[in-house]
Amino acid sequence: MRFLLALFALFLISSCKSPEARYPVSQNSGSYINESIELNKEMIAQEEDYIKQVMGENPDTEYLNSENGFWYYYNNKSTDSLNTETPEFGDVVVFDYSISTIEGEPIYAEGERPTREYAIDKEKLFTGLRQGLKLMKEGETVTFLFPSHKAFGYYGDQNKIGRNAPISAKVTLHEIKEEPNNEINNQE
Structure with missing residues (x-):
């Protein structure tokens, strides 16, 4: 009997070791993320090169480069020296816009989308378009050329605009209504 008790005690002592950590079968080093970043950089560079090529085919148009990563030109620029206001955070703008491919084929034709009111950045x-509206003054019409990451990106608009599609948007800004807090600050 002592032998059995000793054997049982030995068995209990040997089975009470601390658990060992289990390691994953495969390890991910983050290479997928790095590959994705590189692919996105290449795609953006290709889109920008294509947009520049399209702009080069229209030498009579004066394209401006936005610091936000898109290009634009004025269809109708305000020459009124008193009209210097551009929308700021919270201002409500009233505008119309149409969307086409970079080559100019209509996706959403003029008048197809209703006039829109939009509170800047709210x-x-x-x-x-959010960044482009901040560059405009009342009464101006501007055509913007957006790479896909500034437009509808990977998902498109899930209607007429496909994924990773650069677009052109023609925007007319009808009115800027200042946010009530901005009007008070401007009067002081």
Whole structure:
């Protein structure tokens, strides 16, 4: 009997070791993320090269380069020296816009989309248009050339605009309504 108790005690002592960590079968080094970053950089460079090629085919048009990563030109620029206001955070703008391919084929024709009111940086709007509206003055019409990451990106608009599609947007800014807090600050 002692032998069995000793054997049982030995068994209990040997089975009470601390658990060992289990390591994953495969390890991810982050190379997928790095590859994705490189692919996106290449795609953006290709889109920008293509947009520059299209701009080169229109030498009579004066294209401006935005610091936000897109290009634009004025269809109708305000020459009124009193009209210097551009929209700021919270201002409500009233505008119309149409969207076409970079080559000029209509996607959403003029008048197909309703006139829109938008509170600057307080509502949802695709990145490029949100940034482009801040460059405009009342009464101006501007055509913007957006690479896909400034437009509808990877998902498109899930209707007529496909994924990773650079676009052109022709925008007319009708009115800027200052946010009530901005009007008070301007009067002081």
